[in-house]
Amino acid sequence: xxxxxxxxxxxxxxxxxTYIPALNTLRNLGSLFEIQxxxxxxxxxxxxxxxxxxxxxxxxxPNCQSLQENLRDLDTKIHNSQExxxxxxxxxxxxxxxxxxxxxxxxx
Numbered sequence: 001x002x003x004x005x006x007x008x009x010x011x012x013x014x015x016x017x018t019y020i021p022a023l024n025t026l027r028n029l030g031s032l033f034e035i036q037x038x039x040x041x042x043x044x045x046x047x048x049x050x051x052x053x054x055x056x057x058x059x060x061x062p063n064c065q066s067l068q069e070n071l072r073d074l075d076t077k078i079h080n081s082q083e084x085x086x087x088x089x090x091x092x093x094x095x096x097x098x099x100x101x102x103x104x105x106x107x108x
Contacts, residue, residue, distance in 0.1 A: 017052040039078050046071050
């Protein structure tokens with residue numbers, strides 16, 4: 001993140017979107033956040049990098065192609081993690097009779 005802030009300070013916030021080293025930093029931060037399973041941040045970084053690469057080198061460049069693949073893979077991971085959470089909530093054990101009685105009596 002420091003490198004990105006350094007680029008913003010040196011080039012201006014609007015110019016980092018067309019500076020390849022800054023775009024590489026965004027892409028690498030996306031990879032880091034993906035490894036840390038912070039998928040929302042990863043997706044955001046990948047999208048910013050992809051937008052910049054499209055401006056600078058065009059949409060058919062290998063960097064754009066691989067970022068689009070990264071985004072597809074990330075969307076699959078997000079979808080799968082949401083399915084797992086949904087299945088886990090369906091498998092939750094039903095509340096015991098004692099728990100329901102305590103709740104009814106206001107003890108829990």
